[in-house]
Amino acid sequence: MVKDYLKSNGYKILPNYHFENAWQQASRTYGDVYDPSTGKINVNAWRGAMITTGELLREQTDADIIIFADVIEHDVQHSGSMQHYARWYGVTRKPALQGAGSGVPIGFDWTQQIKGASIMVTIYDVNLKRIFTSRGGIDTLQAVDMKSANPSFIRRKNLLKSDNNIEEGIEIAFHPFIPMKNYPGNKD
Structure with missing residues (x-):
């Protein structure tokens, strides 16, 4: 991609x-x-x-250049707000739910550290001077297990299945080297 x-x-x-x-x-x-x-x-x-x-x-x-594009795993967390979005490296993601269940209990701790995936882009010129490095968020790697009586975060079964999320992460990671049309950060 x-x-x-x-x-x-x-x-x-x-x-x-x-x-x-x-x-x-x-x-x-x-x-x-x-x-x-x-x-x-x-x-x-x-x-x-x-x-x-x-x-x-x-x-x-x-x-002219050498580009390394790596998918990295790191800690992220959902917010305790009403929507429980997770935000990192330019992306906002809703919580993933896995399995059928009666819902997430009111006292569920949404702010637990979970794993997320991002793309890290590093660009060198052929003289090996680093000219650009950046990251773009892709998706969370854990979901709330709805099958359990006490829901908790578990590893998602289908990791990185959304091409749209991957494409967005790539565009963010390359910005401003390749300007992103609707970049979510500062326009400078």
């Missing part, structure tokens, strides 16, 4: 293999950047691999 958004805004996308080949060459020199046993990135190896990747891309392609 990110590629489609960029293309619809006049950007030419090079095939992914250019970056993948350069990254693989660089990774052979610097070793594994990511350690799956710890879930951590070796920052020194990553930095060296990125520098080499940038050098190879400058030599082998006519790329």
